Amino acid sequence: MLNTGMSRRAALVSALAALSALAACQDKEPPFHGVSLTGASYGRDFALKDPDGRIRRLADFRGKAVLLFFGFTQCPDVCPTALTRAAAVRQLLGKDANHLQVLFVTLDPERDTPAVLRSYTTAFDPGFLGLWTDLPGTAAVAKDFKVYFEKMPTGSSYTLDHTTLSYLFDPQGRLRLAIKHDMSAADVASDVRQLLIP
Amino acid sequence: MTVSLISSKHAARAFTFIAGLTLAAAVQAQVVVKDAWVRATVPQQRATGAFMQLTAAKDTRLVGVSTPLTPKAEVHEMAMQDNVMRMRQITALDLPAGKPVALQPGGHHVMLLDLPAQVKAGDTVPLTLTFEDKSGARQTVEVKATARALNTPAMAKDGKEAKEMGHGEHAH
Numbered sequence: 001m002l003n004t005g006m007s008r009r010a011a012l013v014s015a016l017a018a019l020s021a022l023a024a025c026q027d028k029e030p031p032f033h034g035v036s037l038t039g040a041s042y043g044r045d046f047a048l049k050d051p052d053g054r055i056r057r058l059a060d061f062r063g064k065a066v067l068l069f070f071g072f073t074q075c076p077d078v079c080p081t082a083l084t085r086a087a088a089v090r091q092l093l094g095k096d097a098n099h100l101q102v103l104f105v106t107l108d109p110e111r112d113t114p115a116v117l118r119s120y121t122t123a124f125d126p127g128f129l130g131l132w133t134d135l136p137g138t139a140a141v142a143k144d145f146k147v148y149f150e151k152m153p154t155g156s157s158y159t160l161d162h163t164t165l166s167y168l169f170d171p172q173g174r175l176r177l178a179i180k181h182d183m184s185a186a187d188v189a190s191d192v193r194q195l196l197i198p
Numbered sequence: 199m200t201v202s203l204i205s206s207k208h209a210a211r212a213f214t215f216i217a218g219l220t221l222a223a224a225v226q227a228q229v230v231v232k233d234a235w236v237r238a239t240v241p242q243q244r245a246t247g248a249f250m251q252l253t254a255a256k257d258t259r260l261v262g263v264s265t266p267l268t269p270k271a272e273v274h275e276m277a278m279q280d281n282v283m284r285m286r287q288i289t290a291l292d293l294p295a296g297k298p299v300a301l302q303p304g305g306h307h308v309m310l311l312d313l314p315a316q317v318k319a320g321d322t323v324p325l326t327l328t329f330e331d332k333s334g335a336r337q338t339v340e341v342k343a344t345a346r347a348l349n350t351p352a353m354a355k356d357g358k359e360a361k362e363m364g365h366g367e368h369a370h
Binding site for chain 1: 237240241242243244245246247270272274276278281282283284285286287303304307309311312347348349350351
């Protein structure tokens with residue numbers, strides 16, 4: 001009898017210890033799927049135009065998580081895939097969908113006019129916002145966010161090589177995670193939920 | 199003498215031509231094109247991708263694509279390195295015998311450039327694929343690709359595995 005009681009108590013104690021260890025672990029390092037960029041010295045802010053020509057900054061979206069992607073509309077594959085995933089993430093968030101703002105910055109302002117940018121982003125989700133600036137400004141913002149891009153001629157036209165990471169900011173506007181291109185919508189949604197916890 | 203030489207040359211040429219045609223017909227029958235689709239565009243978007251699956255019965259190469267939509271259609275390869283996507287035109291895509299080769303999001307694709315008009319979801323896009331076999335004989339195959347919505351997802355690859363890994367990191 002006594003032995004059973006002891007082992008029960010021991011089991012309870014060890015279960016509690018395991019729980020608190022798990023809690024401590026989670027306090028230290030939330031189970032993000034993306035690559036942590038907490039404390040990064042880059043990607044602090046931007047000043048870009050929306051399709052209406054209004055200047056937008058990261059601070060305009062305070063209170064929402066922000067998913068930021070750099071691409072171009074003539075991109076056959078990577079950009080539509082990233083934006084389709086972003087739309088799926090908002091669907092997975094359900095009632096929290098409005099707490100995520102998706103931003104698409106064009107790396108090809110010569111061809112992505114504000115009109116093209118608007119119809120392209122909203123084809124994926126009416127809530128997505130396209131952002132742009134002139135060529136020197138585009139190079140500058142890409143540098144600020146460690147986004148590589150380069151024009152590659154193909155016949156009489158050109159395509160762009162570019163970084164495929166999406167960036168996730170917390171509702172305080174701090175850069176928190178790099179989201180790789182092959183991460184699933186479910187994992188991105190899980191990371192967004194983590195960032196939305198006050 | 200001279201006349202007969204010329205005429206035998208002609209005969210040889212004619213023979214080569216007919217043999218080429220016969221060979222080409224065999225090539226055509228031996229490349230199966232499945233599930234051809236084009237990603238729809240928004241107005242004034244000038245480029246998009248076309249995707250499909252090709253299976254050749256014997257070693258063949260895809261050496262060209264054309265479409266009435268635009269004079270500029272190219273076969274591209276895509277490579278992802280250090281999270282950077284790089285796209286390049288290639289002159290030929292190898293189709294090893296019996297092996298399905300996918301032109302799909304995340305890999306090879308046909309690039310349609312300088313599009314003069316929007317491609318709308320549901321549109322039929324004719325594509326002419328040119329194949330070349332080992333002997334150099336060429337043949338074309340006509341394909342009717344369907345335009346799918348701009349937000350058609352790429353095939354889910356490893357979402358599930360990524361989730362499993364996420365849990366694994368918390369094992370003590």
